[in-house]
Amino acid sequence: MASTQVNPTRMELTKQKKKLNTAVRGHKLLKDKRDELMRQFLDLVRENMELRKKVEAGIRSANINFVIAKAGMSEQTLNTALMAPKQEVYLETGRKNIMSVDVPVFEYKTRTSDANDIYSYGFAFTSSDLDGAVKSLADVLPDMLRLAECEKACQLMSAEIEKTRRRVNALEHVIIPEAQSNIKYITMKLDENERSTQIRLMKVKDMMLEEAHDYKGKQKKRAEETA
Amino acid sequence: MYKIAVIGDYGSIYGFAALGLDTFPVKDAEEAKTKFHRLAGGDYAVIYITEALAAQLEHEIEKYREQVLPAIIQIPGVSGNTGAGIDGVKKSVEQAVGSDILFGDE
Numbered sequence: 001m002a003s004t005q006v007n008p009t010r011m012e013l014t015k016q017k018k019k020l021n022t023a024v025r026g027h028k029l030l031k032d033k034r035d036e037l038m039r040q041f042l043d044l045v046r047e048n049m050e051l052r053k054k055v056e057a058g059i060r061s062a063n064i065n066f067v068i069a070k071a072g073m074s075e076q077t078l079n080t081a082l083m084a085p086k087q088e089v090y091l092e093t094g095r096k097n098i099m100s101v102d103v104p105v106f107e108y109k110t111r112t113s114d115a116n117d118i119y120s121y122g123f124a125f126t127s128s129d130l131d132g133a134v135k136s137l138a139d140v141l142p143d144m145l146r147l148a149e150c151e152k153a154c155q156l157m158s159a160e161i162e163k164t165r166r167r168v169n170a171l172e173h174v175i176i177p178e179a180q181s182n183i184k185y186i187t188m189k190l191d192e193n194e195r196s197t198q199i200r201l202m203k204v205k206d207m208m209l210e211e212a213h214d215y216k217g218k219q220k221k222r223a224e225e226t227a
Numbered sequence: 228m229y230k231i232a233v234i235g236d237y238g239s240i241y242g243f244a245a246l247g248l249d250t251f252p253v254k255d256a257e258e259a260k261t262k263f264h265r266l267a268g269g270d271y272a273v274i275y276i277t278e279a280l281a282a283q284l285e286h287e288i289e290k291y292r293e294q295v296l297p298a299i300i301q302i303p304g305v306s307g308n309t310g311a312g313i314d315g316v317k318k319s320v321e322q323a324v325g326s327d328i329l330f331g332d333e
Contacts, residue, residue, distance in 0.1 A: 041323050049316050049330060056303050056312060063305045066242050078241075087247035091229040091272045093296065104295050106272065108231075110247060118245050134245045141246055144300070145231075148273040152298035154316065158323035159293050165325075 006182050008189035016186065020179035027171040034164045037099045041157045048154050051147040058140035065133035072127035081121035081130065087111060089141075101160045103153035108145055229296075232266045234259065235277030239304035243275070256283040263287055272296050277304035278311040 006012055070078055088111040096105045110117075118138045119131060210216065233243040237252035244250045251266065253259040259280055264287065266274055274297050281288060281301045288299050301312040313330075321327050 038323065042329070045316065045320055045323075045329065048319075049313070052312055052316060056308055059303055060308065062242060063239070063303075067305065082241055082244045085244050085247055087245070089231055089247040091231060093229055093272050095295065102295050104272065104298065118247070120245055133242060137242045138246050144275070144302075145273070148275075148298045148300045151300055151316070152295070154319045155292050156295065158319040161323040 006186065008186045008193075010190070013183065013186045013190070016179050016182045020176065020183065023171055023175045023179060027168060027176065030164055030168045030171065033099060034161065034168055037101070037157060037161050037164060040098055041154065041161060044150060044157065045154050048147070048150045051143055051150055055140055055143050055147050058136070058143065062133060062137040062140060065129065065136050069127055069129035069133045072129050073125075077125050078130070081126050084120055086120040087117040091145075098153070098157065099160075101153075101157050103156055104149060106145055106149050108142075229270050229272035231273045231275070232271040233275045233302075234263060234266065235275075235280050235302075235304055239277045239279075239306070240275075248275075253280070256280075259284060260287060267291055267297050267299075272298065274299045275302045276300070277302060278309045279304050279306065281311060282309070 006016070090109045090111070092107040092109065094105040094107070095102050097103075118134050121130075123131075231248045232251060233240045233248050234251045234253060236254070240250045240252060249271075251262055253262055263274075263276075263284055267287075276284070276288070276299060278301045281299075291297060291299055301315060303309070303312070317327050317330050320329050
């Protein structure tokens with residue numbers, strides 16, 4: 001498993017142990033982050049889906065109303081009616097931090113507070129269907145803004161979750177096992193070195209004793225005497 | 228102070244003008260592309276785009292997906308719902324979870 005060669009030294013061992021420690025802690029933290037992000041994301045995405053269905057249905061019915069309105073009056077009249085809108089919508093944007101993901105928060109303001117300012121035309125030359133159509137579209141607007149907020153948040157969070165998941169997996173399946181196998185390799189190598197030093201010392205001691213007392217010569221002599 | 232833009236074919240978006248949103252009717256993809264970039268770089272926080280047009284500008288929209296602003300939201304046009312908006316939500320789930328576990332059977 002140890003793909004890269006490590007020096008079997010004590011210093012390297014401490015380094016690897018520290019690395020393993022950090023990796024394990026980072027892995028735990030990132031895993032927690034991923035789980036929490038996922039929990040929030042799933043709530044948000046369900047809301048997103050609901051809003052989207054609602055908005056799409058709303059726009060569809062508004063479109064039907066507009067088509068009917070268009071059928072009841074001439075193209076020019078319709079264009080003139082909608083040419084100079086009275087109302088204007090502004091957005092205040094803020095930012096909300098969900099688990100280190102910055103998501104936008106929209107707050108919308110209309111130029112005038114009068115709800116009737118969406119009708120930017122005189123009622124004399126337009127059909128009443130147009131009023132209904134404009135109203136139905138105006139009713140969808142708050143949901144559309146909420147949808148924009150929600151969908152953007154979902155997009156940003158899904159990207160963040162993907163990144164976090166990759167990091168967790170890299171730590172879990174690459175960094176941590178690698179550090180563990182390195183530590184194992186170094187400890188075994190160090191133990192082996194220690195054993196070989198021990199054996200060498202024992203051998204040297206034997207040789208030195210032999211030299212001092214000449215055991216072999218004495219043994220030979222004793223054998224000759226008994227023979 | 229940001230504004231809201233709506234971009235798409237004229238028939239799908241003219242109603243939004245009455246509400247006070249800025250509408251930008253476009254006829255072909257080339258025109259839409261340049262207009263879209265101008266809007267995304269400008270002071271628009273939300274850009275609603277019809278699904279039909281979004282299908283042609285997929286590459287451009289993808290660029291803004293991971294930016295906080297602007298939010299680019301697909302809306303159905305007058306010619307009907309293509310389901311692209313719903314697919315976008317599903318795509319988010321897929322990216323986050325790995326597979327679509329929530330809306331896979333819808």
